[in-house]
Amino acid sequence: MIMPNNLGRQYSLHAEEYKKKACEVLDSGWYILGKEVSAFEEEWAKYIGSKYCVGLASGLDALWISFRLLGIGNGDEVIVCANAYIACVMGITMNGATPVFVEPDQYDNIDVDKIEAAITDKTKAILAVHLYGQACNMTKIMDVAHKHNLKVVEDCAQSHGNHWNGKTVGTFGDVGCFSFYPSKGCGAFGDAGCIVTDNEELAKMFRVFRNYGSEKRYHNMMVGSNSRLDEMQAGLLRVKLTHLDEFNEERCRIAARYNAEITNPLIRKPQIRPGADSTWHQYVVHVLGYRDEMIEYLEECEIGTLIHYPLPPHLSEAYAYLGHQKGDFPIAERYAEEVLSLPMYNGMTRDEQSEVIQNINSFRS
Numbered sequence: 001m002i003m004p005n006n007l008g009r010q011y012s013l014h015a016e017e018y019k020k021k022a023c024e025v026l027d028s029g030w031y032i033l034g035k036e037v038s039a040f041e042e043e044w045a046k047y048i049g050s051k052y053c054v055g056l057a058s059g060l061d062a063l064w065i066s067f068r069l070l071g072i073g074n075g076d077e078v079i080v081c082a083n084a085y086i087a088c089v090m091g092i093t094m095n096g097a098t099p100v101f102v103e104p105d106q107y108d109n110i111d112v113d114k115i116e117a118a119i120t121d122k123t124k125a126i127l128a129v130h131l132y133g134q135a136c137n138m139t140k141i142m143d144v145a146h147k148h149n150l151k152v153v154e155d156c157a158q159s160h161g162n163h164w165n166g167k168t169v170g171t172f173g174d175v176g177c178f179s180f181y182p183s184k185g186c187g188a189f190g191d192a193g194c195i196v197t198d199n200e201e202l203a204k205m206f207r208v209f210r211n212y213g214s215e216k217r218y219h220n221m222m223v224g225s226n227s228r229l230d231e232m233q234a235g236l237l238r239v240k241l242t243h244l245d246e247f248n249e250e251r252c253r254i255a256a257r258y259n260a261e262i263t264n265p266l267i268r269k270p271q272i273r274p275g276a277d278s279t280w281h282q283y284v285v286h287v288l289g290y291r292d293e294m295i296e297y298l299e300e301c302e303i304g305t306l307i308h309y310p311l312p313p314h315l316s317e318a319y320a321y322l323g324h325q326k327g328d329f330p331i332a333e334r335y336a337e338e339v340l341s342l343p344m345y346n347g348m349t350r351d352e353q354s355e356v357i358q359n360i361n362s363f364r365s
């Protein structure tokens with residue numbers, strides 16, 4: 001069986017390094033906010049090209065705390081693509097703000113030409129989600145944001161180290177949010193996340209907020225949360241980070257093979273916007289008809305696939321209260337019925353890649 005993702009494979013490439021680091025952390029006798037977290041924050045900031053990084057407990061925390069500390073809440077509107085992952089939307093609504101959806105373009109990212117039409121006098125921010133590993137058009141997003149005096153938060157959960165016009169994503173907006181959920185580019189061995197920013201004051205507030213709002217032990221300057229990156233995850237992430245470039249390059253090689261060798265006319269392969277690059281967090285094709293049959297066929301061939309995502313957030317039960325209906329965002333809704341994520345993981349053998357390609361090409365041909 002070829003699985004859509006296979007975390008064990010990536011782990012086994014450097015298992016001894018992770019085991020050594022895990023034992024080091026265990027033996028250290030220090031498990032929360034210690035030298036591993038500080039070192040990882042420094043190394044991640046440097047890797048991304050930001051001044052500051054603050055380690056947090058998850059990617060969702062990175063999002064909702066970003067909006068909270070940017071002062072976005074009740075009555076405010078935040079623009080987000082209609083085909084986003086639901087966590088993006090929860091990061092907005094957890095603060096009482098309202099998501100305003102904008103349709104995706106052919107690159108599966110927010111259609112930047114439709115952003116201005118969605119701006120009202122309540123709009124406070126744009127959430128730029130770099131979906132599937134591909135950068136959004138950040139030039140246009142920053143232009144619109146400056147023109148309308150909006151904050152920009154980048155959701156880089158699926159984009160660890162890719163670029164827009166040569167500049168790493170996460171460095172364009174006020175805050176870049178990362179998830180280190182195990183399946184993400186630089187995945188932890190549990191839940192973890194962080195923010196990056198060049199704003200010193202904001203970075204300081206994140207540090208305070210993640211630790212019950214206390215700057216100094218038992219002196220709480222605000223009502224914060226518990227969202228600390230722990231020493232074990234930070235230590236293991238430091239090891240992962242030393243291999244992130246090779247992981248990204250390997251996924252690019254797999255994607256290049258898929259691009260070159262998948263020829264089934266029912267498949268529309270992923271398109272990359274000129275100026276963007278992709279780290280191929282997912283290899284997402286659009287199946288132009290017969291998607292469910294294709295999934296079933298591939299399953300019979302022992303090839304697992306996933307759908308990112310089967311239901312756009314505006315149609316989710318969780319967001320029924322927003323009052324949206326089917327037909328409100330027809331492109332995002334159509335994409336939900338077309339998209340299919342093919343197997344893509346580090347440590348995927350050439351034979352496994354060939355099997356995926358051959359079976360996709362033989363479907364209904």
Ligand SMILES: *Cc1c(COP(=O)(O)O)cnc(C)c1O
Binds near residue numbers: 088129158181192
């Ligand atoms: C994974 C993900 C998140 C949430 O991250 P968690 O660490 O699971 O909380 C947010 N946005 C996007 C785009 C994601 O892929």
